[in-house]
Amino acid sequence: xxxxxxxELTVTFGGRGRRADRGRDRDRKPTEAAGPTEAAGPAExxxxxxxxxAGPAExxxxxxxxxAGPAxxxxxxxxxxxxxxxxxxxxxxxxxxxxxxxxxxxxxxMGLLPRKGATLGGRADFEGADLLAMGPRRIRDLRGxxxxxxxxxxxxxxxxxxxIGVQVTEILKRHRGMKGEAARKEAAQxxxxxxxxxxxxxxxxYPHQLSGGMRQRALIAMAVACAPRLLIADEPTTALDVTIQxxxxxxxxxxxxxxxxxxxxxxxxxxxxxGLCDQVNVLYAGKVVESSGRxxxxxxxxxxxxxxxxxxxxxxxAPRGEPLNPIRGSIxxxxxxxxxxxFAPRCDRYEMGCLTGTPELTxxxxxxHQARCVxxxxxTTEVPA
Amino acid sequence: xxxxxxxGVKVHFPVKKGILFDRTVGHVYxxxxxxxSVxxxxxxxxxxxxxxxxxxxxxxxxRLVDVTDGRVVxxxxxxxxxxxxxxxxxxxRLQMVFQDPLGSLNPRQNIESILSEGMAAxxxxxxxxxxxxxxxEILAKVGLPGNALSxxxxxxxxxxxxxxxxxxxxxxxxxxxxxxxPVSALDVSIQAQVVNLLEELQKSMGLTYLVIAHDLAxxxxxxxxxxxxxxxxxxxxxxxxxxYEEPRHPYTxxxxxxxPVPDPEVEDRRERILLLGDLPSPANPPAGCRFHTRCPWKQxxxxxxxxxxxxxxxxxxxxxxHFAAEIASGEITRTSGEVVPAAHEGSxxxxxxxxxxxxxxxxxxxxxxxxxxxSGERASEAPAGT
Ligand SMILES: Nc1ncnc2c1ncn2[C@@H]1O[C@H](COP(=O)(O)OP(=O)(O)OP(=O)(O)O)[C@@H](O)[C@H]1O
Ligand code: SF4
Ligand code: SF4
Ligand SMILES: [Mg+2]
Numbered sequence: 001x002x003x004x005x006x007x008e009l010t011v012t013f014g015g016r017g018r019r020a021d022r023g024r025d026r027d028r029k030p031t032e033a034a035g036p037t038e039a040a041g042p043a044e045x046x047x048x049x050x051x052x053x054a055g056p057a058e059x060x061x062x063x064x065x066x067x068a069g070p071a072x073x074x075x076x077x078x079x080x081x082x083x084x085x086x087x088x089x090x091x092x093x094x095x096x097x098x099x100x101x102x103x104x105x106x107x108x109x110m111g112l113l114p115r116k117g118a119t120l121g122g123r124a125d126f127e128g129a130d131l132l133a134m135g136p137r138r139i140r141d142l143r144g145x146x147x148x149x150x151x152x153x154x155x156x157x158x159x160x161x162x163x164i165g166v167q168v169t170e171i172l173k174r175h176r177g178m179k180g181e182a183a184r185k186e187a188a189q190x191x192x193x194x195x196x197x198x199x200x201x202x203x204x205x206y207p208h209q210l211s212g213g214m215r216q217r218a219l220i221a222m223a224v225a226c227a228p229r230l231l232i233a234d235e236p237t238t239a240l241d242v243t244i245q246x247x248x249x250x251x252x253x254x255x256x257x258x259x260x261x262x263x264x265x266x267x268x269x270x271x272x273x274x275g276l277c278d279q280v281n282v283l284y285a286g287k288v289v290e291s292s293g294r295x296x297x298x299x300x301x302x303x304x305x306x307x308x309x310x311x312x313x314x315x316x317x318a319p320r321g322e323p324l325n326p327i328r329g330s331i332x333x334x335x336x337x338x339x340x341x342x343f344a345p346r347c348d349r350y351e352m353g354c355l356t357g358t359p360e361l362t363x364x365x366x367x368x369h370q371a372r373c374v375x376x377x378x379x380t381t382e383v384p385a
Numbered sequence: 386x387x388x389x390x391x392x393g394v395k396v397h398f399p400v401k402k403g404i405l406f407d408r409t410v411g412h413v414y415x416x417x418x419x420x421x422s423v424x425x426x427x428x429x430x431x432x433x434x435x436x437x438x439x440x441x442x443x444x445x446x447x448r449l450v451d452v453t454d455g456r457v458v459x460x461x462x463x464x465x466x467x468x469x470x471x472x473x474x475x476x477x478r479l480q481m482v483f484q485d486p487l488g489s490l491n492p493r494q495n496i497e498s499i500l501s502e503g504m505a506a507x508x509x510x511x512x513x514x515x516x517x518x519x520x521x522e523i524l525a526k527v528g529l530p531g532n533a534l535s536x537x538x539x540x541x542x543x544x545x546x547x548x549x550x551x552x553x554x555x556x557x558x559x560x561x562x563x564x565x566x567p568v569s570a571l572d573v574s575i576q577a578q579v580v581n582l583l584e585e586l587q588k589s590m591g592l593t594y595l596v597i598a599h600d601l602a603x604x605x606x607x608x609x610x611x612x613x614x615x616x617x618x619x620x621x622x623x624x625x626x627x628x629y630e631e632p633r634h635p636y637t638x639x640x641x642x643x644x645p646v647p648d649p650e651v652e653d654r655r656e657r658i659l660l661l662g663d664l665p666s667p668a669n670p671p672a673g674c675r676f677h678t679r680c681p682w683k684q685x686x687x688x689x690x691x692x693x694x695x696x697x698x699x700x701x702x703x704x705x706x707h708f709a710a711e712i713a714s715g716e717i718t719r720t721s722g723e724v725v726p727a728a729h730e731g732s733x734x735x736x737x738x739x740x741x742x743x744x745x746x747x748x749x750x751x752x753x754x755x756x757x758x759x760s761g762e763r764a765s766e767a768p769a770g771t
Contacts, residue, residue, distance in 0.1 A: 274651075330575055
């Protein structure tokens with residue numbers, strides 16, 4: 001049994017009179033999209049869109065519905081039936097561009113979404129218990145013990161007016177029942193463990209006195225203080241310089257290798273994923289569109305979106321002089337999953353069949369490599385570099 | 386003669402203290418003696434990590450900050466010496482494209498007004514009608530429809546706003562466009578659109594760019610020549626391909642080795658030189674070679690005491706390291722800095738977990754057993770990337 005098993009997770013923001021009823025409303029029926037209503041979000045005029053000379057600018061006959069799928073009323077379906085699992089000690093990636101629902105997914109798993117205004121659906125079993133159904137106290141206990149999370153911006157998750165040392169020892173006291181000098185010693189050891197030089201001095205300092213990289217290390221120290229089974233990292237290196245990113249990624253790898261912590265890595269950076277994740281899930285508009293082991297995924301990107309992403313990235317090791325192959329349009333050019341493939345307005349493999357309901361996840365290439373597409377990229381051609 | 390020449394440019398910001406009297410207690414050496422030249426019709430890419438001074442250098446060229454010392458010469462004119470009045474009309478020739486397209490566009494102005502403002506100020510494009518025609522022409526060039534004229538910035542997506550920012554620079558027919566992190570706020574797929582657009586415009590209009598960015602892969606893709614900055618100075622400069630094929634400065638090597646490549650085959654072999662510690666503060670830069678506090682090749686002589694000059698090693702490859710030649714020949718080997726051989730074995734199995742096929746591989750194959758090979762091999766052979 002996987003450590004974490006997320007099954008058809010949906011998160012809906014706003015909407016008519018719905019409220020978060022985590023834990024009580026077990027039989028929520030899968031709220032179906034209610035027709036072609038306007039989604040909330042920056043209203044964009046389709047006529048201005050998708051006109052770049054960079055991408056072949058053509059008038060797609062598909063109507064756009066704005067960011068995130070419509071979910072009835074003015075509700076926004078930020079996560080729209082996401083399923084994936086994380087095994088013990090495994091590193092699993094959730095990749096996608098802004099607004100695809102990666103952060104909302106992780107916040108939902110951690111029980112950190114506002115209780116009002118966010119409606120959850122589906123299941124997320126962690127060691128057999130559904131995280132979505134847990135009461136606030138139970139999930140708070142789990143957070144910081146078996147489940148831990150680090151964020152893109154460590155400053156916002158550290159208390160600015162409390163010394164680092166107090167924040168770390170606090171966790172050791174609360175979750176491991178340690179006291180006084182023992183807790184302080186352990187805290188210093190933790191900082192040392194994550195590569196913070198002069199830990200005794202650092203413990204007395206306030207978050208703003210630490211560099212971005214040091215803050216992220218401190219946060220990792222706090223996250224691993226209780227030897228969590230699963231660490232969720234949401235863009236943990238995005239705000240950092242590339243040489244510091246390399247240090248942090250190495251640290252995360254070490255944790256996984258040495259402590260056996262499972263890692264759910266949320267990122268927009270396919271380079272980070274390529275070197276780190278065992279299993280990769282690509283998200284688009286609130287749904288997993290492709291899922292596979294990393295070697296297979298990068299060798300044979302099968303969903304046109306994944307394929308397009310890889311073609312968009314300038315590679316440091318690629319020959320120069322070739323133009324990039326961008327995906328045309330933007331995330332705003334989207335149709336509701338209920339009507340068809342949300343990627344259709346941007347897809348150059350689009351065909352009529354793409355607009356008859358949500359494409360199913362299938363395994364068009366090989367077992368274990370799933371893609372949600374009716375016309376997948378199957379040729380074993382190399383990825384456009 | 387090059388279109389833009391920087392000669393020993395320094396920008397030092399005073400650090401003030403005191404409530405009643407502003408007492409200068411020190412300086413931030415944001416840019417500390419940079420010389421480089423940008424050829425007409427080419428792209429010069431300036432890379433470096435946060436705080437290295439790349440944005441300040443760009444602002445110095447535009448004279449948005451005062452140059453403490455040195456010369457900024459555009460097409461024969463020393464920008465730093467121009468009287469304010471002449472500078473106002475000279476500004477047209479130097480335009481900037483910013484990182485945050487929304488923050489740099491006035492939300493209350495429609496696109497026509499945003500684009501014609503500068504034209505009117507500089508007396509470009511004749512009357513209102515002619516200006517409108519010219520704007521439409523430029524909008525088409527950057528891939529926006531003519532009806533964008535009457536719209537407002539918030540009605541566009543991030544990538545489109547960046548196109549507006551580019552159009553705003555283009556309507557003034559500048560000699561040089563400085564792009565400060567032009568794509569870093571954009572999603573990958575949109576980044577590629579904007580990068581391609583910048584390249585197409587350069588080809589069709591003969592533009593000259595100074596591109597400032599932290600993303601080495603993006604910079605390498607669009608630049609003819611790349612300068613690498615560290616703590617206010619240029620540590621290496623070379624034609625784009627040469628820099629990638631043969632990085633000669635220890636910092637460049639570390640920087641390039643740290644960039645992840647979206648290809649597991651490469652990632653598993655890529656050696657990473659992990660630098661120790663953080664960037665020192667530009668208010669208190671180390672003496673001697675500014676990189677010596679983190680340099681894996683640091684020597685006991687000269688490095689901590691003598692600041693290395695940029696030296697030409699031939700072929701337009703300039704390097705500021707006392708020991709560049711010895712490091713390249715292998716005479717000097719690394720003394721610190723961890724090299725990660727990057728033997729990531731995923732879930733313990735020899736072929737990696739995905740070899741087993743199933744995406745939900747059995748829990749038993751968890752990687753807990755694989756002891757970290759990453760923690761310390763201080764290999765002494767030369768690093769990757771050479
Ligand atoms: N509290 C909220 N109320 C309403 N909509 C929200 C809320 N939080 C997020 N959303 C919407 O949910 C969608 C997914 O957001 P999310 O932050 O998960 O994206 P992401 O993939 O993590 O993006 P990024 O990479 O920019 O952080 C977006 O359309 C966003 O606008
Ligand atoms: S289902 Fe159709 S539109 Fe969607 S990605 Fe596949 S080919 Fe493209
Ligand atoms: S001069 Fe010395 S410290 Fe500086 S880069 Fe060269 S070897 Fe390293
Ligand atoms: Mg996010």
